[in-house]
Amino acid sequence: MKQAYLKRLESKLHEFEADRLDIRDILIDYEQLYDDALNKGMSDDEVYELLGNPDDVAYELLETLKLKRPAQIKNKFVALMPFVAVISYMLLGLLGNLWNPGWLVFLLIPMSAIILHKKRVRHMLTALAPFIAVIAFIILGEFDLWHPGWLVFLIIPLSAIILNTTRKDSVMAATPFLAVIAFVVLGLYGYWNPGWLVFMLIPMVGILYKKNRTQIIVYESLFVIAIATYLFVGYTYGEWFYAGLAFLLPMVYGILIGDVLIIGDLPEEGPERRRAIIILMTVFLAIVIFIVTGILYDTWSYMWQIFLMIPIVSIIVSGHFRFTAIAPFVATILFFTLGYFFGAWTWAWLVFLLIPMTAIIEG
Numbered sequence: 001m002k003q004a005y006l007k008r009l010e011s012k013l014h015e016f017e018a019d020r021l022d023i024r025d026i027l028i029d030y031e032q033l034y035d036d037a038l039n040k041g042m043s044d045d046e047v048y049e050l051l052g053n054p055d056d057v058a059y060e061l062l063e064t065l066k067l068k069r070p071a072q073i074k075n076k077f078v079a080l081m082p083f084v085a086v087i088s089y090m091l092l093g094l095l096g097n098l099w100n101p102g103w104l105v106f107l108l109i110p111m112s113a114i115i116l117h118k119k120r121v122r123h124m125l126t127a128l129a130p131f132i133a134v135i136a137f138i139i140l141g142e143f144d145l146w147h148p149g150w151l152v153f154l155i156i157p158l159s160a161i162i163l164n165t166t167r168k169d170s171v172m173a174a175t176p177f178l179a180v181i182a183f184v185v186l187g188l189y190g191y192w193n194p195g196w197l198v199f200m201l202i203p204m205v206g207i208l209y210k211k212n213r214t215q216i217i218v219y220e221s222l223f224v225i226a227i228a229t230y231l232f233v234g235y236t237y238g239e240w241f242y243a244g245l246a247f248l249l250p251m252v253y254g255i256l257i258g259d260v261l262i263i264g265d266l267p268e269e270g271p272e273r274r275r276a277i278i279i280l281m282t283v284f285l286a287i288v289i290f291i292v293t294g295i296l297y298d299t300w301s302y303m304w305q306i307f308l309m310i311p312i313v314s315i316i317v318s319g320h321f322r323f324t325a326i327a328p329f330v331a332t333i334l335f336f337t338l339g340y341f342f343g344a345w346t347w348a349w350l351v352f353l354l355i356p357m358t359a360i361i362e363g
Contacts, residue, residue: 001044012058074116081112101138107131122163129159146345153352157328175205192300222250241295275317282313327355
């Protein structure tokens with residue numbers, strides 16, 4: 001525990017580019033403090049509480065540290081950026097009447113700090129994603145492409161997933177966002193139905209993670225058969241509702257092999273049973289609402305958002321709820337609703353700022 005504490009403190013001090021001798025002296029001091037506390041009979045947890053989080057300790061020591069010259073130069077550059085942004089904005093406005101989108105130069109202030117102080121490229125790109133999305137969206141808006149230009153905001157969760165998870169997990173986690181992009185693009189060409197079939201990629205990709213190869217083959221085959229049946233019956237006879245019954249095939253197979261739980265298969269009592277029932281009901285209601293309203297009222301173009309309730313509900317009932325986790329889904333729903341029903345594409349993008357804001361608030 002002591003070594004882990006000192007190693008984390010050392011790592012943070014190196015991140016601040018503190019002088020090597022200062023780092024050595026600090027580590028010696030804190031190792032002595034740690035040993036003294038242990039000798040007094042304190043536990044590791046109590047010592048940790050006494051000394052404080054190593055990240056916080058490093059921040060508190062920052063003002064007293066002798067920073068290396070490169071770090072000092074970076075800090076000066078970041079400090080100058082607000083003045084550079086103001087000058088650039090005024091020149092763009094006065095000389096070229098580019099007040100909008102010239103205001104985007106102010107995004108250089110946080111972006112410069114991120115670029116200069118993030119050590120790892122993946123962390124830097126993750127932090128830059130919201131600013132890149134805003135810049136891209138405003139530029140697309142200048143060409144009156146607010147919709148579907150808003151899709152660029154999905155690079156925020158996508159970049160976080162791809163850059164900060166394993167390749168195997170990133171494919172699964174990114175699939176819902178890629179499905180939304182594909183669905184909206186297809187919808188723009190008038191294919192809301194059967195374009196919604198792209199959402200079938202989510203369970204089909206998830207199935208690939210199963211260990212039983214036979215089950216994978218059967219599942220994927222049933223999904224392909226269900227999709228083909230849906231398209232054939234729908235286009236041949238115009239009976240889209242009955243065509244949707246084809247998707248009972250993979251569901252029935254899942255029940256038979258125990259992958260899809262029915263109420264009787266769930267734990268008899270306890271929080272796990274309640275969570276499972278809530279998630280199952282959410283999935284069922286989302287599918288029913290999407291298909292029924294789409295067939296009866298042609299709501300394919302916006303009712304797809306009902307599927308975003310599945311991850312939202314799953315996160316809420318998981319027992320480890322954080323607003324940061326559901327922020328991308330909530331922001332997407334708010335943005336598309338404001339843009340689609342009220343034509344507010346030009347300013348509704350501001351809701352995507354909820355993502356970094358909630359992350360900051362929750363730490």
